[in-house]
Amino acid sequence: MGQTLAEKIIARAAGCDKVGPGDIVTCAVDLAMMHDSGGPRRVKPLLEKLGVKVWDREKIVVVSDHFVPAFDLQSAEILNLTREWVAEQGIPNFYDMQGICHVVLPERGHLKPGMFVAGGDSHSPTGGAFGCFMFGVGATDMAGILATGETWIKVPETIRIDWSGEIPRGVCAKDIMLTLCATLGLGGGDYQVVEYSGEVISSLGMQERMTLCNMAAELGAQTGLIAADQTTAAYVEKVTGEKPDCQSWQGDLDATYRDIFSFDANDLEPQVAPPHSPANAADVGEHVGTGINQAYIGACTGAKLTDLKMAAEVLKNRRIASNIRLLVAPASVREMTQATQDGTLGILLEAGALLMPSGCGACASYGAGVLGDGDVCIASTSRNFQGRMGSKSSRVYLGSPYTVAAAAIAGEIRDPREFLEGFGS
């Protein structure tokens, strides 16, 4: 019997020929990533208690992205503690206010197919877009990894999700994920692996693939995965200067899957998830006319260059409604620089967007852009749980960058295709 891609990566990391679903194995971690919120401030006292230093400073990446830039004394102290700890441990790969960890990690060449990676953040499955088994852990697990270089894992089964057809204009990976949240539910991933495949996936660029794997977290999966192909290889080679081994990191044709779900993208509509769950997603038509007072294009899920370009397509030569605010927080400093160079950012700013720092920010009320009582926001982020963006009485709708931009223009939820060239009037 063949093996899934996840099983092959786990077996290699565990030093076994083969692993089977349900086995509990101890794996050597190829890379450990953490940020300012769940990282040094939490692991430092634990490592001190254990009386050890980090196992391998070369295999650790630290990214300050949650409390950036400092906005009060507490956040300033957390960021300083992060800097001091990184210096004390001699960790070479530290990205201080350079963007959100899940975007910084691949753009700086830290991910390649076949790696077993632990990330101190729940959206760590994003790394699965690069053919890595990358999953989220809490700070105590991270401290254990930093101390020993290992962690236990219960070998997951793989749920394959195939998408055929072609994604229509004005629809994107975010809409695919919202549809999946509505169809499978937030527990549908059951802490197994979700592996995306099919002609739609093959046609997508790396950033759209990152959105798919990122929101495997919202399906409740341990991680999302996309087997490496030419698109992956070209990206990894560009950022690392080395051709990655993609052939070794494919699932076998006769591998066993828990389930195989097949979807057709041809009829996919833009999706909107009303409060307070991504699983509430439905076609945008059901929510047209819902008034909003904040629009947010941000976070690891929805503010990569590709996402900013989608928003710009809608906002070009238009102004946002006078009674709303549009906040844009590009996912990384590099992405922001590129968006400046190619004119994307100019379009957003001319439309009335307010540029925010590259960081997690408003998505989880870790920075500016917090919602007050009764505020209604539409966001390109991944979660709209009650109170996540601020007040318990605020309401968050999730949509694609197209849909968020359209709502910013109209001051209410609208079908973004109304604003794209080549659709109707």
Next chain:
Amino acid sequence: MMHKAGRAWVFGDNVDTDQLAPGIYIKLPIDEISKHCLEAIAPEFAGSVSRGDFVVAGENFGMGSSREQAAEALLDLGISAIIAQSFGGIFYRNALNFGLIPLICADVSKIGDGDQICIDPEAGEIRNLTKDETYACEAMPEHLLQIARAGGLLPYLENRLG
């Protein structure tokens, strides 16, 4: 071995980490965060829970963020174990790492809010003293029981590395 009895606090499905440890308070020490634990859905919980009580919930308890303060807040409030139909995977590990036992039980709907219950994690058993019923839990794998017996991942590693 049976733990001491305590009150069951019953919640529904998909209780998330933003409810357990709201992001707006995440910079604060745990005893400040825990005052806001579950306030969005049960405003009286943090103020009235007693040491030794249990949280009982439906599916996917603790879904969402990897912030371990979600589990730590419950520990800080004195919760001794969480019994749910299923858990968010990261939360499950976080709870175990704090020595806060996560038990998976298909019969949680039989436990009423306010029932007096006690648990035996090793035997995989929950006793409902109010209703005089016993429910079976999914057995915890030996590796995880070792972490639980040690009182969490840190003491477990202290023994191992020591």
